[in-house]
Amino acid sequence: MNDAFSELLAGVIRWFGDPAHWSGAGSIPAHTLKHVFYMLISTVIGALIALPIGIGLGHSGRGGLLAINITNIGRAVPSFGVIIFVFLLVGYGLVPVIVALVALAIPPMVTNSYVGMREVDPAVRQASKALGMTGWQRLTRVELPIAMPLIMAGVRTSAVQVMSTATLAAYVGLGGLGRYLIDGLQLRDMAQVLVGAILVALLAIVTELLLALLQRLVTARGLRGRQGSAE
Amino acid sequence: MTRRDATKEEEQGSSAIVFEGVSKRYPDGTVAVEHLDLTLPAGELTVLVGPSGCGKTTTLRMINRLENPSEGRLMIGEQDVMRIDATRLRRRIGYVMQHSGLFPHHTIADNIATVPRLLGWNKKRRRERVDELIELVGLEPSLASRYPHQLSGGQQQRVGLARALAADPPILLMDEPFAAVDPIVRHRLQQEFLDLQRRVQKTIVMVTHDIDEAMKLGDRVAIFEPGGAVAQFDTPSRLLAAPASDFVIDFIGADRELRRLALKRLDSLTLDSGLTAPFDEVVSRARSYLQQAGSGGIVVLDSDHAPLGWLGWEQLKRAGDATRLDALDLQPWRHRLYLHDNLRTALNALISAPGEVVPVVNDEGHYVGVIDRLQLTRQLV
Numbered sequence: 001m002n003d004a005f006s007e008l009l010a011g012v013i014r015w016f017g018d019p020a021h022w023s024g025a026g027s028i029p030a031h032t033l034k035h036v037f038y039m040l041i042s043t044v045i046g047a048l049i050a051l052p053i054g055i056g057l058g059h060s061g062r063g064g065l066l067a068i069n070i071t072n073i074g075r076a077v078p079s080f081g082v083i084i085f086v087f088l089l090v091g092y093g094l095v096p097v098i099v100a101l102v103a104l105a106i107p108p109m110v111t112n113s114y115v116g117m118r119e120v121d122p123a124v125r126q127a128s129k130a131l132g133m134t135g136w137q138r139l140t141r142v143e144l145p146i147a148m149p150l151i152m153a154g155v156r157t158s159a160v161q162v163m164s165t166a167t168l169a170a171y172v173g174l175g176g177l178g179r180y181l182i183d184g185l186q187l188r189d190m191a192q193v194l195v196g197a198i199l200v201a202l203l204a205i206v207t208e209l210l211l212a213l214l215q216r217l218v219t220a221r222g223l224r225g226r227q228g229s230a231e
Numbered sequence: 232m233t234r235r236d237a238t239k240e241e242e243q244g245s246s247a248i249v250f251e252g253v254s255k256r257y258p259d260g261t262v263a264v265e266h267l268d269l270t271l272p273a274g275e276l277t278v279l280v281g282p283s284g285c286g287k288t289t290t291l292r293m294i295n296r297l298e299n300p301s302e303g304r305l306m307i308g309e310q311d312v313m314r315i316d317a318t319r320l321r322r323r324i325g326y327v328m329q330h331s332g333l334f335p336h337h338t339i340a341d342n343i344a345t346v347p348r349l350l351g352w353n354k355k356r357r358r359e360r361v362d363e364l365i366e367l368v369g370l371e372p373s374l375a376s377r378y379p380h381q382l383s384g385g386q387q388q389r390v391g392l393a394r395a396l397a398a399d400p401p402i403l404l405m406d407e408p409f410a411a412v413d414p415i416v417r418h419r420l421q422q423e424f425l426d427l428q429r430r431v432q433k434t435i436v437m438v439t440h441d442i443d444e445a446m447k448l449g450d451r452v453a454i455f456e457p458g459g460a461v462a463q464f465d466t467p468s469r470l471l472a473a474p475a476s477d478f479v480i481d482f483i484g485a486d487r488e489l490r491r492l493a494l495k496r497l498d499s500l501t502l503d504s505g506l507t508a509p510f511d512e513v514v515s516r517a518r519s520y521l522q523q524a525g526s527g528g529i530v531v532l533d534s535d536h537a538p539l540g541w542l543g544w545e546q547l548k549r550a551g552d553a554t555r556l557d558a559l560d561l562q563p564w565r566h567r568l569y570l571h572d573n574l575r576t577a578l579n580a581l582i583s584a585p586g587e588v589v590p591v592v593n594d595e596g597h598y599v600g601v602i603d604r605l606q607l608t609r610q611l612v
Contacts, residue, residue: 127332130297130404131345131394132321145336220336222378 011191012198026179028199035176035203038166042098043159046105050158051151054110058117058147059139068114071107079104079165087172097169104165105158112154116147145220152215159211163204167196177203246308246401246434247273248294253303255289255459263289264459266303272451273308276428276435280445281455281462281482289459291404291438295324307402322346325395325433329407331387333379339365339390340375346398364393369423385416392424396431405437409444421448442483446471446490454479468494488611492574495610497591500574502600505588507532508556510539515552517542528586531556536597538564538590564589570599574610577602 015021021028050071057064079100086096120143128142144151170178180196183189216224248271255264264286271277279287292298293305296317305312312320333342341348343364344357352360365372368389379387388408395403408424409417425448428435439445445452446467454470456462456478463475471491474480483490507530508517517529521544528543540561550559562585568577570593580589581604588601 121330121332121335123328123330123332124334126297127326127328127334130295130321130326130328130332132318132323132349134318137349142334146334222336222338222380 008190008194011189012194015191015195026175031175031177031179032199032203034169034174035163035166035178035200038097038101038169038174038176039159039163039203039207042101042162042166043105043155045098046102046158046162047109047155049102050106050109050154051113054113054154055117055144055147055151058114059143061118064114064118068111071110074103075107077103080168080171083168083172092173094174096172097166097174100168101162101166105162108157108161109151109154112157113147113151116150116154117143119150120146146223149215149219149223152211152218156208156211156215160204160208163207164200167200247271248402248434248436249306250290251304251306253290253293253300253305255286255293255298256301262459263298264293264300267459267461269453269461269464271434271436273434274432275450276437276448278445278449278452279436279438279455280440280442280449280452282457283440285455285457286459287438287453287455288406290455291406291436294402294404294436295321295326322349322398323400323402325397325400325403327388327391327395327403327405327408329410331379331384331391333387333390333394335379337378338375339370339377339379339382342379342390343393343397345394346400350398360397361393364396367396367427368393384412385420388412388420392427401433403433403435405435407439408437410439410441424448443490446494454482456482489575489578491611492578492607493576495574496570497568497572497574497577497602498570500602500606500610502591502602503588503606505530505590505601507598508542510534510555510557512556513552514547514550514554514556514559517556518547521547528588530588530590530598530601531561532598533557537592538567538598540564541585543586562586567592567596568602569594574607578604578607581607 016028024030053067057067082100082103083096086099090096124142124146125138128138133141166176167178167181169176170182177196177199180192180199184192184194184196250267250269253264253267254262256262267286267290269290279290281287289298293300294307294312296312299313307315333339334345337345340358340361343361344352347357347360361375362372365375370386370389370393374382374386374390379390382390388411392408395405409420412420421444437448449467451464451466452470453464454462462482463470463479465473465475468491470479471483471487471494474483474487480487506520506524506526506528508520510531510533512531521527521529528541529547531539531542533539539557540563542556542559542561546559564580564585565583566576566580566589568580568589568591570591572591577589577591581602588603590601591599593599
């Protein structure tokens with residue numbers, strides 16, 4: 001192991017050890033909270049837009065491919081570009097960041113909820129109708145519970161992506177863990193950059209684990225452990 | 232129609248299903264059903280059969296409004312189905328499909344209780360009904376808490392039937408209910424289903440493409456031809472005895488006569504008492520029986536009065552006068568015929584029989600008479 005690397009690691013440990021970094025406005029807890037806040041608000045707004053679209057199209061079976069293609073094109077637009085663009089339109093503030101993150105959050109949730117709804121066995125769909133369920137009952141008692149694992153997988157993908165990308169908020173002067181990356185790069189303080197990177201990675205992993213747990217909780221017992229298996 | 236059927240119809244007069252000039256056309260111009268006039272009697276099992284694309288499934292699906300007729304009127308008893316709210320109508324009509332269509336996220340018990348829950352039954356009543364149905368369709372009670380994917384195809388099909396019967400609907404629609412299970416399970420399910428129908432007495436409409444199934448299960452069979460018209464609507468025996476067109480003859484198949492035999496049971500005939508001898512008889516006596524009767528052989532019975540084997544004239548001629556019959560080389564029958572067997576089974580047994588007759592026994596295995604080829608042929612006239 002070379003000296004530069006051990007130097008860097010020592011720097012990181014010193015950074016984490018410094019009590020000044022654990023309280024006050026620019027501290028690790030404060031930036032983490034802000035970061036999580038950006039992620040939550042963007043994912044929730046994204047879900048409010050994406051899930052009704054994906055679920056609605058999947059339920060009716062119409063126009064789904066079009067929606068998926070449009071959201072996939074959206075996926076190709078870089079979030080950084082969106083931030084700059086909206087920043088130029090509305091100026092400083094939360095809006096450019098949230099717009100970019102929401103745009104990032106939407107495609108996986110649209111695609112997954114659409115596919116989840118489409119993959120409900122046509123025989124099951126037909127049975128629910130033939131047994132005399134109303135349209136609403138078919139949606140809420142049969143199709144949604146069956147599609148739930150895939151819908152939640154989409155939410156999970158979006159949330160993790162947004163969690164990592166929320167670092168961009170720092171570029172337009174906001175807080176969040178991106179602060180450490182940008183400040184560190186500017187000051188050539190590699191220890192600080194690494195601290196930021198480690199924290200973002202940790203948050204993404206925690207998000208993944210928490211949502212995986214949530215996904216399990218909302219998946220009906222009869223559906224657990226049989227994804228992809230033949231009937 | 233028997234007298235029993237007639238009283239049944241009076242009791243449930245409201246649930247005959249009547250198609251009056253019903254057509255179904257799709258926006259793209261395809262005609263699924265063309266001007267259908269058909270009355271499906273209450274309390275009977277009507278089978279709709281025909282090649283694929285003949286409109287039989289569309290016809291079925293119009294009864295619970297999964298499809299709406301483009302023309303004509305469809306009545307259930309005195310009610311026009313188009314005037315009944317579709318979801319309310321469907322809750323009064325059981326529906327069984329080819330792939331059970333069970334809800335994968337619900338337990339077997341919850342699947343069965345689907346319609347009762349929609350109808351707002353309380354928990355206790357639902358649970359009692361589920362227990363009843365699990366027993367009725369021949370499932371293990373322990374399966375109630377399982378999930379559909381843990382069951383075999385045959386078991387799933389039983390659950391599908393239980394779910395359809397849950398709210399005790401007067402009408403039951405079945406769309407190829409036995410097509411997706413293997414032949415052995417299918418035969419058992421069909422048999423059990425017939426027994427079940429005898430007990431529950433519902434107006435049942437079943438779609439199949441399998442003419443054997445149609446003939447076996449249907450009180451009446453409607454044979455559809457391509458283009459969505461009915462080629463003939465009749466009882467199985469009438470269809471076989473008097474097919475209305477070449478299409479019907481073709482569809483029923485070249486083995487029409489065999490199918491006719493399959494519809495009659497041995498106990499519906501007056502059997503010949505036949506020529507028999509007890510196992511401890513001596514050859515000389517047996518010879519004189521045979522000479523008197525002018526028969527080619529004799530059925531030897533054991534001490535329980537069960538057929539032991541066949542003894543032909545050639546064998547008797549060669550044997551010593553005082554030999555007991557059971558000391559001779561008796562020829563056994565490969566098939567044992569019971570009174571409840573049908574005539575097709577009898578013919579099958581006759582083909583491989585050592586003599587010109589086959590003995591028929593009752594449920595206890597006691598000899599009751601013999602059947603021969605002439606008797607069978609007479610049934611086809």
